[in-house]
Amino acid sequence: MSLRHITPSSPAHRIAIIGSGPRGLSVLERLAALMLMDAPLKQVMVYLIDSAQMGSGRVWRTDQPRHYVMNTVAEEVSSFSGPLDDGPIRPGAGPSLAQWWSSVDPAYPGPNAYAPRAVHGEYMQFVLSTIEASFTPNISLQRVPAVVVDLLNEENVQTLELDNGAFLQVDKVVIATGHPTPELIGWERELQQFAQQTTGLEFFRGDSAADMPLSRIQSEQQVGIVGLGLAFHDIVAALTVGRGGRFSVVDGVTTYIPSHREPKLFAGSRSGMLIPARGRNQKGPNFQYQPLCITRDKIDALQKRGHIEFATEVLPLLLVEINIVYFATAIRAQAGQAAEQQFKHRVAQQQLFSLPALVAAAADFGVSDLPLLELDRLARPFRAQEFHSPADFALALDRVLEDDLCSAREGNVDNPMKAALDTIRDTRALIRSVVDFGRLTPRSHQEDFLQYYAPTSLFLTAGPPLYRTEQIRALIAAGVLTLVGPETVYGIDTQHRKFSIESPRVRHSRQLIDVVIDGRIPSPDLLRDPSPLTRNLVRRGYWTNYINQGIDEAFVTGGVAVTPGPYHPIDRAGQPIKGLYVLGLPSEHTRWFMQAGSSRPGFWTDFAQDAHYVASDALQLAYAQAPVAITEVA
Structure with a gap:
């Protein structure tokens, strides 16, 4: 079929997904899962558009060398929005990366192994083929190997211009482009x-x-x-x-x-420190941390109020939570699990939610020689030191790396420091809920969060x-x-x-x-992105820079302004464009941690929820009764 002849005159409901990496694939998977549960009234045609390998994208393509590996263990990665059940493998119920890997590779190294990126790309190919196999006759997928260079939103029809000179007209467009390469400064x-x-x-x-x-x-x-x-x-x-x-x-x-x-x-x-190693994984794929201090109720209260100062209102709660896990793990190692539970119970019952109170409580349980865990000290261990020679620094560095390796070998449950740092990952969704959509004050958003906490937390947890x-x-x-x-x-x-x-x-x-x-992955910045599509979306006023606007200050973030789910872009007139959706890295800084590339297999993370918001909204017209056609008689 020639794309040059596709017009909106067809009764089919047409959805284009720009980008077939993890975010684009997640939307396609949710579209398929929803249509499996409830067949649409209209024919649905989905166009998956990518100039890189279809279904894997550029970063996860299957032809890259095996020495490029993931930084998340295989059993914590899934591209299906639900785990395996008693039924067949299908959108909404499929294997994790570890489960699939074990079924196809005789040399499968186990659920806590770190897969090569190419292996994850092969898994994504499996997910794509599973999605296609689930389609009924009135649902179709067309793979479009091209780059979208322009988009025109007009009378509820989206016209895409491709780099091969073709044009594609659809009802809905999901923009899930990946890592940008912004102009250097x-x-x-x-x-x-x-x-x-x-x-x-x-x-x-x-x-x-x-x-x-x-x-x-x-x-x-x-x-x-x-x-x-x-x-x-x-x-x-x-x-x-x-x-x-x-x-x-x-x-x-x-x-x-x-x-x-x-x-x-x-x-x-700047720190001179190698990114710390991930602790040996001791947690199951369905592990969910239950915080004692930085609770959902406290975060919800801050979220509703807005105008939050991250450094004084959020970070202290998180630091207490991290140190609760730190001391509790040390107490368990010294006195057993019952003592750990007693410590946590006392902290919760007596509301010992300050660092001095935690130190005193830990001393009561026999842990009195453990210094508080400080993020700065861990991320910048050489911050106050001068070295007489490269050999002098190499010796100091090696001591720090050896200590880090000893901690990592003990594991992310048994080692106090690695268990505590894992708390940062486990509470990420809570932090995101007070950061997204300008809930922080502009200054705090820019300085306390993006310049300090975000890179520090990523450095300490994403090793x-x-x-x-x-x-x-x-x-x-x-x-x-x-x-x-x-x-x-x-x-x-x-x-x-x-x-x-x-x-x-x-x-x-x-x-x-x-x-x-x-060797740093570039941060998205809307006005420095040289992509022709981005430039044209900005020129047409469809994409605008998200500005965190305070009472007497403003922070221009560099992220695409979007609505809350289903993430429509907000145009130059301040209105959402209902035919478009933006997921992932283009909206970084409007939202946080958009580089996430998968969900967890046991429960819905924000990654899976994002895809669901977009897919369910994009399908609405496919369930609407088609109008009766009226033909004029000459």
Whole structure:
């Protein structure tokens, strides 16, 4: 069928989904689940549009190397909106990633393994085929391998212009595009321009490592990596094991055997600290934490009131909750589970919801030598230190990494610190409910939350499997990788026509380098997004910047302004566009943590609920009685 001839004259209800990654697939899955439960009156045609691999998208495509891995254990990941039941596998009731993986791979490593991204992409392909198999004759899916470059909303008809020159007219459009690549500004732009003007230098902007042209880097070159988060691990893997190096584990000690095709790697960040490892998973996929201090009632009261100051009204509640788990876990390790329960009961009954009160209560249970858990201290362990040499810093770093690994090996239930940090993940939905849609004051939203808490909490909770940290230590020991130090600075050396990297707090740390790789995933920013579709949606006034407007201050967030579910974009006139929906990263900052790429298998998370809101609204016209056609007689 030629897309050039599709017009709204057909009685079918047409829905286009732009982007077939996790968010787009989740909407398709909910559309299918709803139509399975209640067959629509009209024919429904769904167009899934993506220029990358259909059903997996760019980030999860199945042809990427296996050394790019997820940071969530397989049993906590599902692309179905409901778990398996006694019926057949179908939209609304399907296997988790772990359950599917175990059924297709004889070498399946277990439910607490971290799957390669390509394996998750294969799972998404399975989900897509399951969705298609569920369709009845009056429901169809057309895969459209293209890029949408423009959209016109007119008289309840959405006309999409594709990059192949075709036009597609539909009733509803779900925009679920993924990670953007915003235009560079500041020192990143200066480094990019210097590389473009200087032979032998390269600057790679932040992106998925699988999409970076890393093969251009030569083994004799010196490479600097910006940031020490998840993308850093992917980049390092590509330039080491991706070039034939290998890790050997003997008696629990990891060593690196080089291929001698690796470049020399230098890396650093503001904290100088490698993102901490995830604790060995000891929780089942259906685990739900029940908070004692940061309760739903308290959060609901704040949410209804609005004008919230995050640093003084929300963060103290969370810090108390984190420390409750911290001390309770330590008490269990020392005195048993009954003592832990008694401690929690006393905290709840006596409302001991202050940090000094928790310290005193823990001392009553025999835990008196444990310092309070401070997020700053964990995220920036070198913040007040100066180092006499790179070797001096390397020694201090290794001690911190070894301590982190010891904690991670004990697990996210048994180790006090890892159990406490998991509380940040377990309360994320509560935090989101006071942050989304401008409930914080503009200043608090920008400074307390986006500049401080959001990156700090992500750094402390979104780490890689612990074996990644072991591998980084092995690479440092092998001389392949150097972590430069805190407050790392990347600069330009015009005399030597090189880039430079150094830590002002580590003497003699300066190095000249040939390549700078930005190992940070870019944050969405509506007005810096060069995508033709985004530019046209802004030009037409369909997408506007969400502004957190206070009484006497305002914060322009950079996220697309949307309504609460079903997430219609709010146009230039301040009105929702009922034919459009926006999910995921374009609305980051209007909402929080839109980078989530899956749901949990045992219960509905916000991820699944978002898809349901959109799907149920987009299908409404498919259940409306079609008007009787009247034909004029000449």
